[in-house]
Amino acid sequence: MNRKQLLLLAGIVLLAIVLGACAQQGQQEVKEVEVTRVVEVTREVSGPAAQPPAKKGILQTVRERGKLVCGSRTDLAGFGYLDENGRNVGFDVDLCRAVATAVLGDPEAVEFVPLTAAERGPALQTGEVDLLSRNVTWTTTRDAQWGNFTIIMFYDGQGFMVPTASGITTIEELDGATICVTSGTTTELNLADAFRQRGLDFTPVVFEDTATVYSTYESGGCDATTSDKSQLAAIRSGFADPDAHRILDITISKEPLTPAVPSGDDQWFDIVKTVMAVLINAEELGVTSQNIDEMMKSDNVQVRRLLGIEGDFGQGDLGLDQDFAAKVIRAVGNYGEIYDRYMGPNGDAFTLPRAQNKLWSDGGLIYAPPLR
CATH class of the missing domain: 3.40.190.10 (Periplasmic binding protein-like II)
Structure with a gap:
């Protein structure tokens, strides 16, 4: 083997050694990444997920x-x-x-x-x-x-109470009337629907407190009042003169x-x-x-x-x-x-x-x- 062949063979061996070292280093890096991933996954599944406390009934x-x-x-x-x-x-x-x-x-x-x-x-x-x-x-x-x-x-069902002396017997006779009503109830919407459907006008006199609604009506602050008929009967029974007021024979809604x-x-x-x-x-x-x-x-x-x-x-x-x-x-x-x-x-x-x-x-x- 001449000198040139020896040099060529040495170069090849040296190159192989360098490439082998690089490959080995690359494999080590890959292995390190893989290990890191395994550790991460292991940590995620090693313990149970936190559970919210059961809601008390x-x-x-x-x-x-x-x-x-x-x-x-x-x-x-x-x-x-x-x-x-x-x-x-x-x-x-x-x-x-x-x-x-x-x-x-x-x-x-x-x-x-x-x-x-x-x-x-x-x-x-x-x-x-x-x-x-x-x-x-x-x-x-x-x-x-x-x-x-x-x-x-x-x-139950919604109705109207009016002064007996008014002579009112129908809802049409309440056209243009002032009507006392409690806010925050189905009564308000039913009242508006009933009058709108019949083409009638009215002025609502609205209070949140039920007692104020009826005391205002009893003192003449409005022409009529409206609510569930059972409630009207209850309120009427407590008036100073129950006979001075009448509950009309009219029902404008279902009230279960x-x-x-x-x-x-x-x-x-x-x-x-x-x-x-x-x-x-x-x-x-x-x-x-x-x-x-x-x-x-x-x-x-x-x-x-x-x-x-x-x-x-x-x-x-x-x-x-x-x-x-x-x-x-x-x-x-x-x-x-x-x-x-x-x-x-x-x-x-x-x-x-x-x-x-x-x-x-x-x-x-x-x-x-x-x-x-």
């Missing part, structure tokens, strides 16, 4: 608190008012007491939060109240925005009144619906606060299921005692007892014929799902 909150917070009122005879001892009473109030009995075993374990008409929606939306039972009309918009509406417990609960808690929604169904079914079955001890011996399978003697209708699934319905009936009575207590022939507040609020089996509209 309303039933648990009520039981831990030891009382039910109920949105109500204290200024409407028959539905929500104070008796001579300052105790909250009324049809809507007793619906709250029924729920308190079902979940706490005590009809007195209720904090009543007086709300104006305008405050009802926000109180539900923010969860300020566990239950709203305050002459609340169920509408599609309120269902979408406020919360969940349960079972219709009172069927029902308790409502905050949205987002199906268990609580179902509990309140079931308690309302218990009140209605108890009247259907003839079970009252007065005869419940005797009914505990009944051989009627529906009565025995209602009272928790045999079978069930979902009590355990809802977190309620097997005999919660019996406790509710003992505490507040059935639907008919509650109605008559305040608005029956010998009602504490006034007398209002049940009409469409009779049981379906008696020709009315009051109807609840069967307990099974």
